[in-house]
Amino acid sequence: MSTADQILEVAKRTIRIEANAVKELENVVDSAFAKAVLHIHQSQGRVIVTGIGKSAIIAQKIVATMNSTGTPAIFMHAADAIHGDLGIVQKNDVVVCISKSGNTPEIKVLVPLIKNFSNKLIAITSNRDSFLGTEADYVLLAPIQEEACPNGLAPTTSTTVQLVIGDALAVSLLELKGFTDQDFARYHPGGALGKKLYLRVRDLSDQRSKPEVALQTSMREVIVNISENMLGMTVVVEDKKVKGIITDGDLRRMLTSGKDIDSLVAQDIMSKNPKTIPTDWMAIQARELMEEKHISQLIAVDEQDNYAGVVHIHDVIREGIV
Template identity: 40%
Template structure:
């Protein structure tokens, strides 16, 4: 079975290399046409090509190019009304002769839409009736019968990814842009949310420098953040982490001789509450810590704490 899998990979990789070798200036013209367009990019196709089209439309939409998929069969029952004159239509058909897609062309030309064909046949009807043609022809399908779309759908999928990435780079699409389209994902949370949105402000474990060892341990346990904050919110003198506590006990076993002033870190990391989560997380990873104080490093004031292992 592993040999079969490797054969499939080899055939599809060879197919992608073949498609890549056929790329020419037409790809540049397609990208420029989309960049100059003022409407949406509509993807259409049927069967396996339709499934690939749905993925391409989703990728475009999430990376800065307004796009949606239109089923060619549904188009004849009202969905043609979704197409504006400024929209660009990408038609996916490996043969270039798919009947359901061909039937769309007269209306799309009447509507003055720019047409882009993704086919494996530059002389096909769909290719010849389009403004631009991207050649996704392959040498072999990975299917042993050479019938089921395998390499050909992979080629169309990767061509769609190439279009999306080229548009992203042309538009200088940034992580923050991506996050705005994915507010529910982890990246969106990190790049849209700020530290103040997830910091903890209630029952912070403040303690005085003259507190006893027992008071220190109890306060650290109550705080449940792996540290205590020495001082007050208006004036932070330092922090004592559970690691600081363990190291102190290794050196001095007699707890009556331990004092907070000797154990505490007088220069704790303090981040501003308006810092983005992504920036705060990267800082914490760099310093190998999981909790930071939130406030003013300059004034040594604290409003809350933020932990990197937030939900």
């Protein structure tokens, strides 16, 4: 067997072991999970997620997922907690403690302190009979048959399972809260993801110049208008209403037709019924419409169907909405 074949075999074995462990979780999730979710949902405090080693890293990811889906959460490192950071925990907070063995020294010190504060404790552990498992109010079992690491030492399968349980917690709470895409947008204002959820057509059209000519504007003025605005087009407007569009292509066809440029005005060469889009539509809908119609710009119109500006495909790409 070649080295490449050996690498692929190891990779496939790792995926298979972890996938089987995740699949087994479906048979393990029980009433304790439902009770834990309901307790978090009904609590007046935050979710404090703690762990040590690789479990601490998983805890940080779970905190990030909860915060982004409407459940206030804070990460607390188990080792730091017993050296002062325990002050993070407030009266109504729920503590989620992650530990594969449930018997690490730091966990054994931390758990009684949390219990003394009368905070509810949720355990995510592979060992129900561990110190953590027996002391917790709710045990979310994360059983594994083996780590993907051939030595059985490096946390691999165990951390994958912990992560999946954390996602299940976050999504269950999301469903209970009736968390919508608009709520999601409030917590993700930056980056392409947030922009897909909140950026509207008006946000793009307001950033650009607003090329505009009248029905009787001369061809020479039309050419100047298109050149100045650098969009390769201009909009023909009458009484604030869109009557047509003139593009570089329309100008080229006019020039090659042999017609006298001085005898023509905007309405003579404009394309009627151009594609428009309401300013309150989402920017991602503008992108989808441009792709569907195979065009590079749309004319934005307001609530009264008045001309409001232009959205170009470059605006969409610049904002990362692809």
